Amino acid sequence: MTKPSYALSSSPLATPFAIDTFTTAPLTTEPLQQISGQIVDVLQDGSFMADFMANSHANREWHCRRAVSCLLTPCIGDTVLITQINNQRWILAILERAEQQSIAEISVPGDLTITAQGNLSMNSNDLTITANNGNCHISEMQYSGKSLSAWISITRLVGNQFESLWKTVTQLSHRLFRHTTQTEQVRAGQLDMRAENYARLHAQQTMVTAKAMTKIDAEQIHIG
Numbered sequence: 399m400t401k402p403s404y405a406l407s408s409s410p411l412a413t414p415f416a417i418d419t420f421t422t423a424p425l426t427t428e429p430l431q432q433i434s435g436q437i438v439d440v441l442q443d444g445s446f447m448a449d450f451m452a453n454s455h456a457n458r459e460w461h462c463r464r465a466v467s468c469l470l471t472p473c474i475g476d477t478v479l480i481t482q483i484n485n486q487r488w489i490l491a492i493l494e495r496a497e498q499q500s501i502a503e504i505s506v507p508g509d510l511t512i513t514a515q516g517n518l519s520m521n522s523n524d525l526t527i528t529a530n531n532g533n534c535h536i537s538e539m540q541y542s543g544k545s546l547s548a549w550i551s552i553t554r555l556v557g558n559q560f561e562s563l564w565k566t567v568t569q570l571s572h573r574l575f576r577h578t579t580q581t582e583q584v585r586a587g588q589l590d591m592r593a594e595n596y597a598r599l600h601a602q603q604t605m606v607t608a609k610a611m612t613k614i615d616a617e618q619i620h621i622g
Contacts, residue, residue: 432481434493435460437472444507446472446489448480462487471503 435448438459449459462480464472465488472478475496478489495502512518591597606612 432479432490434477435462435480437474437476437478440472440474446478448478448487448489460487462489464489466506468492469504469506471505 435450439447477494
């Protein structure tokens, strides 16, 4: 008599052989036999408990580990594809989510590298990235957006040339220190500088010129 095959079967209820196979010796036949089950518990070590309904209407629970190729993390209630190799049951894939709108998590036990020979595109409504440390190496980068907000404790920028073009610039700070070793030039339509307490202009040579008028106004003026 030819033994029935369970490859890619969705339920052990489909054939009477399921009783003999899974109640007395569950999944003890040849490798690559597969059966579907439902996740009922997620254990602390990352393994899972999956259960199926035998012909006797008794729930049977299996202790399963997730196969490395199953990147999507199963959740409670998901329908999964299970196989047994060397007395170890493995979850090969998630066949159906318990809730289609639930969060899908891709997790691996170690490092993960995504490589594309061509372009790599990511498209979503929202993007959240969380990491303790990060490194970004891009030869040329262009960013376009409507708004950018950043809350940073320390910012350091090192480069050969910096260019910026703004319609309006507003800067508020408690202390501002600027050191230019060679030449600093300011071209403005109108220039207004005001200090609350003390203002000092010192140089080896100082020139103040005006085409129309130069005015110095103070309670006391000391020259020399």
